[in-house]
Amino acid sequence: MILRYAVLIIAALVLTPSILISQGVTTGSITGTIKGKSGSVSSALPGAMIRAVHVATGSVYGAVSKNKGQFLIRGLRPGTYTVAISCVGYKTDTVRGVNVDVGESSTVNLILAEAASTGSEITVSVDRDGLFDGSKNGSGSVIGEAVISASPSINRSISDLARMNPYTNQVSTAGSDGLQGVSIMGVNSRFNNFQIDGAVANDVFALGSAGTAGSQANSNFVSLDAIERIRVNVSPYDIRQSGFTGGLVNAITRGGTNTFNGSVFVFGRNQDLVGNSPDAAARPFDKFYDVQFGGRVGGPIVKDKLFFHLTAEGRQRSTPLEVSLDDPSALNNFAMSSAVLDKIIEITKNQYGYDPGSYGVTNIRNNSTSLIARFDYNIDESNKVQLRHNFTYGIQDRNLLRNNLNYSLTSRMNTFESINNQTVLQWNARINESMSNEFRVSYTQTNDRRILPSNQTGQAIAFPEVRIQVGAGMNVILGPERSSQANALDQTLIAITDDFTWFLGDHTITLGTHNEFSLFNNLFIQDYFGSIQYSSVDAFADSTANYYRVSYANTDVTNGNPMPRASWSMAQFGGYVQDEWQIDDRLRVVGGLRLDIPVFWDTPYENAAFAAAFPGRSTSQVPTGVMLFSPRIGFNYDISGDKTLQLRGGSGLFTGRVAAVWLSNQYSNTGMDLYRAELGANNSPNSINSADGTPMKWDLTRPALRPGDSAYPGSAINTTAINITDGNFSLPQVWRSTLATDVKIARDVTLTVEGMYGKFLNQVDYANLNLRQSNMRYISSSDTSVGLSPLDGRKMYAGGTADSLVDRRFTQVILLRSRDGGQQYSISTQLKFDSNNEFVPGLSGMASYTYGRTQDLNSSTAATAGSQWTSTDAIDPNNVTVGISNFDQLHRIAFNATYAHTWTAGYSTSIGLFYSGSSGRPYSISYAQDYNGDNASGGNDLVYIPRAEDYNTKVVIPKPTDASDLRSPDQIWAQIMELVESNPILKSYQGQILPRNALREPWINQLDVRIAQDIPGFSDHKIQFTLDVQNFLNLLSRSWGLQRFVDFQSSNLFGLVLNSQNKPFDSQGRLMMSYTEPVTNGQAGIYTTDNFYSRWRMQLGVRYSF
């Protein structure tokens, strides 16, 4: 038997492939020591039988105590247990109400009395507090069923619960009602590991920001009704838990019990349950609805043997996109007359025969359906099997970009469809008194696609994305969004996990393997129908464009397929060993070593021309076989000896994951299967004009022009972007150490002080290899600082000049690589109180203050390699330095509490609230223009903070060329100095480059409340009415609860004046600056007040439980 298991484990370890590491723990355990009392002497009692019965299901688990009386029962379904201990010659005893939580170990210590003795001399010690569980060493928390049901949540998402952990912060998509991801320890949610029952439920490709599967369509992967517990782990030193450098969120689903029960519910809201806009106009929300409905039922199929639990949930939502036209009083205003848009619509219809759609308030449709079925089968006392299937279908209208600079007509919109299926099989087995095994296999299939507006035959209408400039930086956009024109993704994930445990008394050995396979089939051809830009409405009417892009297949390589997909697969093998050593009654130490090895099964196309141009680099090189070791050690020491004061901690490496899209970029950008043409760009060798130099007329009724077409400018050459991955690229890791102390300061009141420090290894990092350093001398011909900024010494590139690129056949050549760098540290104080506390009985919750700092190289907020490279504001984008993370938390005060009061039998009122007060997000200041010639659009160059003495020596202010700017250079300089010297951070960096993310958005207060009223039904049925209020503070006062942010966490506060060579220096090498106090959405300043999250929102609900 043992041999069979050993063979199974080794086979799994060696033969099974995998993808991205991620695994978790889905069960709990009971441990303890059994002693026998003979006279007045107590001694260890080996051979005692321990039977633990899961009260709800009658499931039985057993163990036999070892030589020193120790026992361990693993693989327990979370819940309440009755533990019976028997031993020949001693009185049998039963301990009731032993709570077992996921990933935790409950302790039951007993001293049995001799059978011949009289009276009750049994001594029982049961620890029901997971915090004082001897196996707890790192940082983590469990959110139980009671908290889940009582806490406020409108989106009914797991992140609304996970945010209660002190190290988390919800990451919202500004201005939308979308799902919010959870940043943990100041790290992008993409680096979290999100699981359902220990099975991967991440958005593995990671195009969305929420980080969960299905979140791209703004749908929950699993109904909150199906969730029984949520575990948030930040530094678990249990070697089995891995796959993150942020944190691990593991949601445990409900299972059936011996009792039939269930409920049906409906939650709803509309525009009358949303506050007015947070501006002077105080406008009511436009027509809106959001309905969530569903139910769950569970029970026995065969009593004590076989159970089922089913949950179904649907959601129908229609949310207005509120951006006004030519209405200065509106918070979100596109300052352009509707007559301009009418003119564009008329031209598009009459001249190009295309219906561009409409303007005005447009509602975004967002529907979802989720089904989950779980079956639990107790084969016998030693074998338990769980089978779960989860199905999610979601659609959401997307890409209707509207803000103060861009206004899309509805033809730009498409519908994102996401279908997710996941099947998980878990088998928990007790092999003998000392050995047990947990095996889990999961199969996950995700199919995403974008449905474009189609013609009568169902074919997507082939029309380019058209961008028409209608004002300074203002564009009207129509036609299918350029990244959606050919975009679909199919993912298949298979994960196999096996944990073998060998209990040796003082030592518990775990030997395990976790392996994942990933198969991706990605269609992504940006500008498949083309994208084209016009400098004015007149130019649009005249068909003379100023910028054109198209991508198309090289059918010689793709075997005639015009829409080739990047089809590739990878695996990740993981194996680990761990020893949990109970040194004595007070001290437990755990140590383990884990090895992960990613393997790529497929290689991208080899581009010989690229390899020749960039020696040592290859488009077909993939980082396969890089071994990653993760040693960890943790401890728990019961200082007081009675579990009222403990010291715990640990240190170890956690190997994380990367968004698959970052790896997939290489497969989609080899320059072999897809060609890209670009006309009219600043640094493109290709002019958009006709061969004779006259403006070319573009006929948008024809298919997108490509090189080789007769109408295509004859001198144009093919260019392409290249994405490659360094051969030594490794998955990111963090070496995270924890030291904490917990003290019980009163009954059911615990104070924790916890500190953590982490060091990042193998951070995701990018470089554009096609950039050439400038050879310019800025001050004089004798200037020795060739290619360096004369102001601050930063490296200058040759952008803006004719020979700015290493090889003009390529646009960006983006290298994905790993670099060590960055750190995180935090200190947190947490006060936990349970409902049995002596101060306010019935009140439970936690209050915490956390100070945290996270510094990284690249916060990885984008999907494409080019955006990943440019989205990090830097001094040198090819050698970014460590800076504050975009997700850095700094200060956070969190408070959550639930309180229930029963009026009379069956009539009870409960209140749940959650408060989070936190520092605003960090942001950078970069120049709007290209300072260093790196050709990066959007402004990624960090600013130099001038000093008073720099005026006219190192910095000059040219007289504004804008006729409406009546200020003198002296007045502008005075404004700059007043600004710089008024802010402590800016002032401290005078004469230097302001580091990335040095500034903060304003402090954010959020208070959410839930009130629930229970009314008894017949029998033991119950009706519950609920009211959820999000941003309750805004309900109290219109000026409270405002959430203000800086777009993309980067402000182009200072401008540059470029010379004829597109450089920001005058002939004396002085920086030519400009500055105007910014106006955002019609208000002075750089902060946008979120038009959605700044309002209070309510949701009403009713639930019938039986």
Next chain:
Amino acid sequence: MIRNYLLSCACFVAFLASSCSDGVITFPTPDPAQVRIVNVTQNVAVTRVVFDSTIIVDAQRGKASDYVQVAAGRPLQFTLGSPAKVFRSNLRYTLGGSARVILFARGDTNGLVEFRREIQDTLISAQSPEALIRFTHMAENVDKAYFVEVWSNGARLMSQEYEPGISSPSYTPIKPGKYDFEIREAGTTNVLTKLSNVSITNGQSYMLYTYDAVAGTIDNITLDIF
């Protein structure tokens, strides 16, 4: 002991929280600028300019409004029209701190246009024994009055000739007293319009301006001062 521990924690939190707002930029506001509106339109009885959606300035035809304070240092959005209708929106200036701007509104009810001048009225000290005067030719329907000269008390006051709306006037010193101002066709003694018995006070600057007396008539111009 627990109490001391909690107190220490509270002090620590307060210390850390005290630095919460360091990185939050609040923009210092330059001293406000001032703007005055002059209605030199053909036929709009009252022009209305609305700054930042909140500050409303009205001017009767041919007259100038008082100065109003507006924000400086950032783009100042404004609309131009009458109390009944907005003729132009999305207009903007960026003004320096303490700047003074005179905004001439021209055109007619079919389309108002704005014409700007940056005028530093504070150039002269209130204790100066002299005054300053400048001239802007804002009449539009002109033939003989296309080039004009400014005379006062029978003498040429300013040496240059003025074109409608284009010339950027400079200040000319003028002694306090009573004046009769004349606008003459350039190079002739033909007086097109005049303004009599104007009191000029020391330490102040003045703007003399013309505009069309009656819409649609040629060389029918009138003269005013503020």
